Amino acid sequence: MSSELAPILEVKGLRKVFQLKAGFFGRDDGALVAVQNVSFSIRRGEILALVGESGSGKTTTGRLILRLMEPSGGSVKFDGEDLLPLSQPAMRAYRKRMQIVFQDPFSSLNPYTRIGDALEEPLVIHHLGQTRRERRDRVSELMEMVGLSPSQIDRFPHEFSGGQRQRIGIARALAVEPDFVVADEPVSALDVSVQAQIVNLLESLQERLSLAMLFIAHDLAIVRHIADNVAVMYLGHIVEMAPTHDIFANPKHPYTEALLSAAPIPDPEVRHQRIVLEGDIPSPLNPPSGCPFRTRCRHARPQCAEAPMQLRAVAPGHLTACIRVEQIYGVDGPSHPAA
Amino acid sequence: MSKIDGTMTMAKPQQDAADFVLEVDDLAVTFHGEAGALSVVDGVSLRVRPGKTLSVVGESGSGKSVTSLAIMGLLTGAKVTAKTLKLRDRDGAIMDLLDLPEKQLRRLRGYEMAMIFQEPMTSLNPSHTVGRQIAEVLHIHKKIGAREANEAAVAMLTRVGIPDAARRADAYPHELSGGMRQRVMIAIALACNPSLMIADEPTTALDVTIQAQIIEELRRLQDELGMAMLFITHDLGVVAEVAHDVAVMYAGQVVEQGSVIEVLKHPRHPYTRGLLNSVPRPDREREGKLRAIPGRVPDMGNMPEGCRFHPRCAYAQAGRCDVAVPPLETAAGEHKVRCVRWRELNI
Numbered sequence: 001m002s003s004e005l006a007p008i009l010e011v012k013g014l015r016k017v018f019q020l021k022a023g024f025f026g027r028d029d030g031a032l033v034a035v036q037n038v039s040f041s042i043r044r045g046e047i048l049a050l051v052g053e054s055g056s057g058k059t060t061t062g063r064l065i066l067r068l069m070e071p072s073g074g075s076v077k078f079d080g081e082d083l084l085p086l087s088q089p090a091m092r093a094y095r096k097r098m099q100i101v102f103q104d105p106f107s108s109l110n111p112y113t114r115i116g117d118a119l120e121e122p123l124v125i126h127h128l129g130q131t132r133r134e135r136r137d138r139v140s141e142l143m144e145m146v147g148l149s150p151s152q153i154d155r156f157p158h159e160f161s162g163g164q165r166q167r168i169g170i171a172r173a174l175a176v177e178p179d180f181v182v183a184d185e186p187v188s189a190l191d192v193s194v195q196a197q198i199v200n201l202l203e204s205l206q207e208r209l210s211l212a213m214l215f216i217a218h219d220l221a222i223v224r225h226i227a228d229n230v231a232v233m234y235l236g237h238i239v240e241m242a243p244t245h246d247i248f249a250n251p252k253h254p255y256t257e258a259l260l261s262a263a264p265i266p267d268p269e270v271r272h273q274r275i276v277l278e279g280d281i282p283s284p285l286n287p288p289s290g291c292p293f294r295t296r297c298r299h300a301r302p303q304c305a306e307a308p309m310q311l312r313a314v315a316p317g318h319l320t321a322c323i324r325v326e327q328i329y330g331v332d333g334p335s336h337p338a339a
Numbered sequence: 340m341s342k343i344d345g346t347m348t349m350a351k352p353q354q355d356a357a358d359f360v361l362e363v364d365d366l367a368v369t370f371h372g373e374a375g376a377l378s379v380v381d382g383v384s385l386r387v388r389p390g391k392t393l394s395v396v397g398e399s400g401s402g403k404s405v406t407s408l409a410i411m412g413l414l415t416g417a418k419v420t421a422k423t424l425k426l427r428d429r430d431g432a433i434m435d436l437l438d439l440p441e442k443q444l445r446r447l448r449g450y451e452m453a454m455i456f457q458e459p460m461t462s463l464n465p466s467h468t469v470g471r472q473i474a475e476v477l478h479i480h481k482k483i484g485a486r487e488a489n490e491a492a493v494a495m496l497t498r499v500g501i502p503d504a505a506r507r508a509d510a511y512p513h514e515l516s517g518g519m520r521q522r523v524m525i526a527i528a529l530a531c532n533p534s535l536m537i538a539d540e541p542t543t544a545l546d547v548t549i550q551a552q553i554i555e556e557l558r559r560l561q562d563e564l565g566m567a568m569l570f571i572t573h574d575l576g577v578v579a580e581v582a583h584d585v586a587v588m589y590a591g592q593v594v595e596q597g598s599v600i601e602v603l604k605h606p607r608h609p610y611t612r613g614l615l616n617s618v619p620r621p622d623r624e625r626e627g628k629l630r631a632i633p634g635r636v637p638d639m640g641n642m643p644e645g646c647r648f649h650p651r652c653a654y655a656q657a658g659r660c661d662v663a664v665p666p667l668e669t670a671a672g673e674h675k676v677r678c679v680r681w682r683e684l685n686i
Binding site for chain 2: 053054161163164191192193194195196197199200203218220221222224225245248258259260261262263264265266267268269270272274276277279280281
């Protein structure tokens with residue numbers, strides 16, 4: 001067992017390049033850099049949220065860590081061991097300790113498999129429980145843990161609501177008692193009234209089992225609620241990373257600031273100053289040089305096109321990639337309110 | 340009704356009906372399937388004021404989308420009834436949408452009332468340029484020539500904030516981003532300057548920064564063109580951004596309605612309060628665990644007796660909440676609530 005303070009997961013310089021083959025229309029081969037130089041670490045019992053818009057590389061990052069996709073470079077250390085050089089059989093021991101909860105549990109459940117069997121499967125694969133009876137007892141226990149009734153053990157996925165299916169997805173991830181869970185947009189597909197139930201469930205299980213969690217999301221309100229730390233991604237890069245309180249109270253990157261200001265607040269009397277970004281996210285096939293956000297940034301200067309992307313600390317634990325952070329935000333806090 | 344063209348009028352508009360662009364009273368939608376009749380919308384009454392936005396909020400199965408399709412006359416295979424379903428056109432004439440023959444209804448759609456949907460890709464024709472798709476609407480409804488329509492299409496694209504519109508008019512839908520496609524849909528919907536625009540979750544599939552752009556754009560266009568909007572969403576944050584009036588739907592019924600301030604700041608119905616409590620705020624520090632609403636939305640075919648929310652309601656009382664569907668009562672002014680206990684509750 002590692003110490004409480006050492007990170008259980010350490011990601012360094014993670015990179016994923018998709019080589020594009022010439023298509024039907026004879027286009028040139030190209031390379032799409034989906035994840036570029038991503039580094040972070042997560043300790044036991046800690047939740048790091050990875051936020052960003054579509055195409056930011058947040059989901060790919062989650063998959064790379066679990067080696068559901070093979071990284072093109074970098075390292076992923078889990079409990080001190082670098083996972084990337086491991087053979088698939090050697091990787092299996094780590095798979096038990098690292099699990100994933102998907103956005104849409106329905107598409108990840110076999111419609112012809114009874115829930116009890118679906119939950120028993122990981123136990124069989126990882127040789128947990130000697131007898132069927134032992135495994136069945138464990139399945140019942142798991143169902144109760146996530147708020148399902150064990151009497152539903154013989155039901156099929158279609159007999160459950162979206163929220164219940166997400167409970168099943170969580171139960172299946174936790175069946176093998178992992179140390180680390182990637183939760184990839186786990187509540188985005190759910191109704192508002194059910195989202196809160198699942199967020200509360202994830203949170204209480206995470207605390208109880210002292211899980212490390214990578215919480216991938218685009219909903220900033222939920223991130224602020226659940227995460228200890230936040231990393232903001234844009235076009236494959238982490239552009240800012242900080243403890244949750246700091247990033248919300250005191251963002252140090254113009255993209256983070258715009259993202260926060262775009263989050264709708266369910267209060268008609270709060271009229272926040274909104275920074276409406278011009279245009280769309282550039283194509284990852286042809287990303288801007290230098291800072292990837294500069295084409296939409298109201299603070300961009302010519303030097304932003306040249307300086308390489310690099311995170312640096314501006315406060316303890318607070319990293320930003322913006323080279324103009326001092327000019328824009330001063331030393332502590334935004335130099336001017338977003339106006 | 341006999342021959343009707345642009346100057347369609349009814350005998351006399353009712354005195355107060357003219358204050359609203361859309362007036363819906365007691366709308367009910369029933370589907371008939373193998374399992375018998377299924378009521379999906381029940382007793383819904385809505386009013387949309389000129390130049391204002393009424394937001395219909397609800398979760399899946401609340402009947403919000405079916406309501407909008409019923410208003411547009413786009414529901415097939417369902418029985419739609421209402422005491423009133425009236426649209427006021429640009430000339431102030433009141434049209435009874437339930438009485439109108441399909442041919443005239445078709446003339447209204449796209450001209451007096453237009454609709455945009457969550458996923459523009461499924462509503463746009465993939466094999467025509469976006470310019471042509473806008474021009475088509477103008478050609479059909481305004482009977483203008485191809486060239487003039489094309490020019491108007493480019494102007495429309497500019498108006499909805501598409502840069503380099505002349506060039507973009509020649510693009511096919513798949514060549515545009517999600518945000519651009521939704522702008523194209525808005526351009527098509529607004530091409531004829533309709534009195535009413537119905538927007539069904541128009542920003543749900545978009546990223547937050549793009550959602551902010553589209554909301555901003557819709558607000559600006561509403562100011563410029565003065566159209567009334569019926570905005571359907573599940574997101575209370577979006578409601579606070581766009582709505583003047585709000586109707587909260589649950590399991591096929593409106594449970595609370597009123598001005599956006601009344602409903603979001605002073606909710607009277609335990610469901611509205613529950614929804615507000617269950618969403619964390621992006622602008623606030625964490626305040627302990629989320630206060631989730633237990634249980635889930637009931638099945639259409641298996642509605643609880645009495646108040647449809649009572650099995651999930653913290654304030655439910657046996658013998659009161661589970662006997663009859665509560666009436667929608669006026670709490671103050673336009674603020675209405677469907678709860679037998681609203682007077683005694685301080686939620």
